[in-house]
Amino acid sequence: MSGKPRLTYLNGRGRMEPVRWLLAAAGVEFEEVFLETREQFEKLIKDGSLMFHQVPLVEIDGMKMVQTRAILSYIAGKYNLYGRDLKERALIDMYVEGITDLMQMILMFPFSPPEAKEKNIDSIKERATNRYFPVFEKVLKQHGQDFLVGNKFSWADVQLIEAILAVEEKIPAVLSGFPQLQAFKIKMSNMPTIKKFLQPGSPRKPPPDERYVETVFNIFKK
Amino acid sequence: MPGKPKLHYFNGRGRMESIRWLLAAAGVEFEESFLETKDDLTKLQKDGSLMFQQVPMVEIDGMKMVQTRAILGYIAAKYNLYGKDLKERALIDMYVEAIIDLNELLMTHAFQPADKKEQHLATIVDKATNRYFPVYEKVLKDHGQDFLVGNRFSRADVQLLETLLMAEECKPDILAKFPLLQSFKARISNIPTIKKFLQPGSQRKAPLQEKDVPKLMKIFH
Numbered sequence: 001m002s003g004k005p006r007l008t009y010l011n012g013r014g015r016m017e018p019v020r021w022l023l024a025a026a027g028v029e030f031e032e033v034f035l036e037t038r039e040q041f042e043k044l045i046k047d048g049s050l051m052f053h054q055v056p057l058v059e060i061d062g063m064k065m066v067q068t069r070a071i072l073s074y075i076a077g078k079y080n081l082y083g084r085d086l087k088e089r090a091l092i093d094m095y096v097e098g099i100t101d102l103m104q105m106i107l108m109f110p111f112s113p114p115e116a117k118e119k120n121i122d123s124i125k126e127r128a129t130n131r132y133f134p135v136f137e138k139v140l141k142q143h144g145q146d147f148l149v150g151n152k153f154s155w156a157d158v159q160l161i162e163a164i165l166a167v168e169e170k171i172p173a174v175l176s177g178f179p180q181l182q183a184f185k186i187k188m189s190n191m192p193t194i195k196k197f198l199q200p201g202s203p204r205k206p207p208p209d210e211r212y213v214e215t216v217f218n219i220f221k222k
Numbered sequence: 223m224p225g226k227p228k229l230h231y232f233n234g235r236g237r238m239e240s241i242r243w244l245l246a247a248a249g250v251e252f253e254e255s256f257l258e259t260k261d262d263l264t265k266l267q268k269d270g271s272l273m274f275q276q277v278p279m280v281e282i283d284g285m286k287m288v289q290t291r292a293i294l295g296y297i298a299a300k301y302n303l304y305g306k307d308l309k310e311r312a313l314i315d316m317y318v319e320a321i322i323d324l325n326e327l328l329m330t331h332a333f334q335p336a337d338k339k340e341q342h343l344a345t346i347v348d349k350a351t352n353r354y355f356p357v358y359e360k361v362l363k364d365h366g367q368d369f370l371v372g373n374r375f376s377r378a379d380v381q382l383l384e385t386l387l388m389a390e391e392c393k394p395d396i397l398a399k400f401p402l403l404q405s406f407k408a409r410i411s412n413i414p415t416i417k418k419f420l421q422p423g424s425q426r427k428a429p430l431q432e433k434d435v436p437k438l439m440k441i442f443h
Contacts, residue, residue, distance in 0.1 A: 052320045052353055063312060069291065070315035077308050086299050090285060093292035098274045131274055 005030040008044070008057040010219065012212040013205045014107065015068050016056045018100075018162060020204065022072055024197035025158040026079035032203065041219050072096075076155040088150045095136070095148055095156040099163045102132045106166050110208040111216075125171050133178050136160055140180040146187055153191070161188040169207055227252040227282040230266065232441060234434065235427045236329065237290045238278045240322075240381060242426065244294055246419035247380040248301035254425065260441050291322075298377040310372045317358070317370055317378040321385050324354050328388045332430040343392060350389050355400050358382060362402040368409060375413070383410045391429055 005023060009016035011034040023030050035041050035055065045053045051066045058065045061078075065071045076082040076092075083089045105124045112120050139148055148156045164185050167174050175182050188194055197204055227245060231238035233256040245252050257263050257277065267275045273288045280287045283300075287293045298304040298314075305311040327346050334342045361370055370378040386407050389396045397404050411420060419426055430438075 051316060051357055052323075061309070063309070065312060065316065067316045067319035070312060070319050073315055074308065074312045077311065086296060087283070087285070089299070090287060090292060090296040093295050094273060094287065094289050097289035097292050101274070135273055 005060040008033040027193045081155045092156045099159045229254045230279040249415045303377045314378045
């Protein structure tokens with residue numbers, strides 16, 4: 001028992017990737033268990049490890065935590081990435097929830113049929129450039145600070161840099177109308193813990209490919 | 223300028239209902255502004271009131287809050303319904319997130335096309351009785367306390383009660399195999415603030431009727 005948090009999920013991004021980002025940004029080392037077969041998954045359910053029969057699962061501080069947002073909130077709270085008070089927390093939550101809605105589109109993308117893929121990229125581009133990115137561009141412009149909330153690094157910054165990079169993988173020029181976000185991206189990428197996470201060999205997972213999609217169907221088929 | 227929270231949404235449950243429940247449970251009076259037409263939504267979007275162009279939106283403590291979870295989190299913390307420490311909060315969050323997942327299923331039932339409704343109801347019943355309700359039944363059984371977390375009333379209790387009642391609306395005997403959830407339901411319903419909210423004339427909204435669906439689609443699509 002090493003004491004490090006232990007993550008159980010597929011060997012891919014999915015719903016666990018924001019957890020990897022947040023732990024990494026907080027400078028917390030963690031272990032990973034990768035589900036490769038349906039049998040492994042069913043065993044976890046049978047032995048009562050998964051409260052609602054689902055992963056992500058994160059074993060941390062004696063708890064078997066499930067539900068991505070619950071896990072992220074706990075990590076953010078524990079490592080002081082959740083603002084100084086209720087109002088900063090409210091702002092962080094609003095920003096994180098908005099970004100999560102955008103990331104949901106990216107999460108679902110690999111599972112859309114081939115004929116819908118182009119339309120889905122257009123939707124992601126539309127939402128990113130018209131609904132979500134303008135909000136954060138404006139926030140950064142208005143206060144002129146490095147971080148989104150309270151002049152202090154928080155969960156919201158980690159979530160935003162993750163989202164920016166994920167959208168750029170699909171739409172390389174997506175930040176072209178957003179100078180503040182371009183600067184934000186560079187600043188965040190250069191923070192030591194994040195810089196380390198962005199280097200090859202880190203726990204960061206590659207974009208989902210066909211093999212990943214196949215594994216998802218094999219393990220979670222209903 | 224302190225005043226009552228003001229809720230902006232359409233005159234129905236949707237994603238605002240959990241917020242109404244939590245404010246009511248906390249004994250907080252609130253005002254409501256109802257969107258009736260697409261123009262009402264457009265006006266709010268144009269005047270910059272909606273951070274991501276969406277409702278729910280709740281004006282509270284000088285903020286125009288959006289994103290249901292953010293709003294619920296703020297209210298819960300402000301009114302001491304979020305546990306006493308990080309670990310209780312973690313437990314509450316786990317319970318609540320699953321309840322929200324079940325709620326999503328319940329909420330989308332009214333929007334299912336006629337040919338998919340029966341299958342959808344079967345899915346709801348299956349998930350409720352095999353995945354979710356057994357967890358809360360066991361939690362209550364294991365600690366024998368009145369409330370889900372920390373022997374103290376929290377948002378988890380409020381949100382679970384809301385969901386139990388909605389599930390019963392879908393299938394009246396859905397709690398048949400869950401005696402502790404039945405007694406939980408009775409007990410929490412009798413808490414004075416909640417009892418008041420469950421009475422006719424409160425701000426609790428009625429279930430969505432099929433006839434209301436077209437009007438809703440007009441506002442949001």
